[in-house]
Amino acid sequence: MTATGTTRLDGRVALVTGGGSxxxxxxxxRYVAEGARVGVLERDPRRAEALTRDHGDRVTVEVGDVRAPEAHAASVARTLDVHGRLDAYVANAGVYDYSARFEELGEDRIMAGFAELFETNVLGYMLGANAALPALRDSGGSLIFTVSSSGLYAGGGGALYVASKHAVVGLVRQLAHELAPDVRVNGVAPGATLTALGGLAALGTAERRLDADVGGLGRHIPLGFVSEPADHAGLYVLLADPRDSGFMTGAILPSDGGLEVRGAPRRSKGNR
Ligand SMILES: NC(=O)c1ccc[n+]([C@@H]2O[C@H](COP(=O)([O-])OP(=O)(O)OC[C@H]3O[C@@H](n4cnc5c(N)ncnc54)[C@H](O)[C@@H]3O)[C@@H](O)[C@H]2O)c1
Known part of the structure; x- marks a missing residue:
């Protein structure tokens, strides 16, 4: 019996990008607790070491950057070498723009910010999917993309971040269309979550941490609180388990405390 009391992913193998934080x-x-073995691609060596320390040989970690095709090739190869198969590929590593206002960016920072953010949040997902696909075809597995409520709504980031997450929604849909019926492709769209999500070197915000900023957002969320990372993890189990999500592809599962039903904030508009 595993730590969760269930073994929904017993015998399965996953690969998670940005799995260090x-x-x-x-x-x-959660995947390990459900019986899976997991490969990780993570750029921060200290977070990589912590994974190895905490999970031993159930988790293999490749230190590398999701913007580099060779990092994906190496992490997929290592996962297959050590664990023998790949059933679920979770494209997740991302960065944030700290709601940088479009009009204040200017041409140079739009270009530099776009390159850094889109190469991580969008190109990184495409390169990962490309590297993982042959193994997922072999296993009849699935792709799972971390989207964001910013893939569905405006206002949770700046133009760079919101556009990148809308692009991920398009990627989920197009890949689901192209890869059916062989490989399922779905997304999870978390809302505000207490994490170390960092900003952009191009905008001088690389060292910021989101959890220092979002603590007070609970009052804007129907369920009244800001989530912890573990609040979303079960949805990734669901999407990795073909017994429970075998008829799902092209779906984006919101996990955002009810943003869809929050209603409009009350504002006065002139004399209306
Ligand atoms: N925190 C939130 O409120 C929130 C909400 C919705 C969606 N998301 C998304 O969740 C995903 C994970 O973010 P998080 O909030 O857990 O942040 P996090 O910073 O805690 O985790 C992201 C991990 O990805 C790694 N990473 C970042 N850039 C990388 C790169 N170029 N190559 C390899 N690894 C890299 C980081 O080192 C870190 O370990 C992102 O796609 C983010 O956009 C976050």
């Missing part, structure tokens, strides 16, 4: 780390921990 936040939502990715919660997914790794």
């Amino acid at each position: 936040g939502i990715g780390r919660a997914v790794v921990d």
Whole structure:
């Protein structure tokens, strides 16, 4: 019996990008607890070491950057070498723009911020999917993308981040269309979550941490609280388990405390 009391992913193998922190780390921990073995691609060596320390040989970690195709090739190869198969690929590593206002960016920072953010949040997902696909075809597995409520709504980030997450929604839909019926492709769209999500070197916000900023957002969320990474992890189990999500592809599962039903905030508009 595993730590969760269930073994929904017994015998399965997953690969998680950005699995060293936040939502990715919660997914790794939960996958292991459900009986899976997990490969991780993570750029922070200290977070990589912590994974190895905490999970031993159930988790293999490749230190690398999701913007580099060779990092994906190496992490997929290592996962297959050590664990023998790949059933679920979770594209998750991402960065944030700290709601940088479009009009204040200017041309140079739009270009530099776009390159850094889109190469991580969008190109990184495409390169990962490309590297993982042959193994997922072999196993009849699935792709799972971390989207965001910013893939569905405006206002949870700046133009760079919101556009990148809308692009991920398009990627989920297009890949689900192209890869059916062989490989399922779905997304999870978390709302505000207490993590170390970092900003952009191009905008001088690389060292910021989201959990220092979002603590007070609970009052804007129907369920009244800001989530922890573990609040989303079960959805990644669901999407990795074909017994429970075998008829799902192209779906984006919101996990945002009810943003869809929050209603409009009350505002006065002139004399109306
Ligand atoms: N925190 C939130 O409120 C929130 C909400 C919705 C969606 N998300 C999304 O969740 C995903 C995970 O973010 P998080 O909030 O858990 O943040 P996090 O910073 O805690 O975790 C992200 C991990 O990805 C790694 N990473 C970042 N850039 C990388 C790169 N280029 N190559 C390899 N690894 C890299 C980081 O080192 C970190 O360990 C992101 O896609 C983010 O956009 C976060």
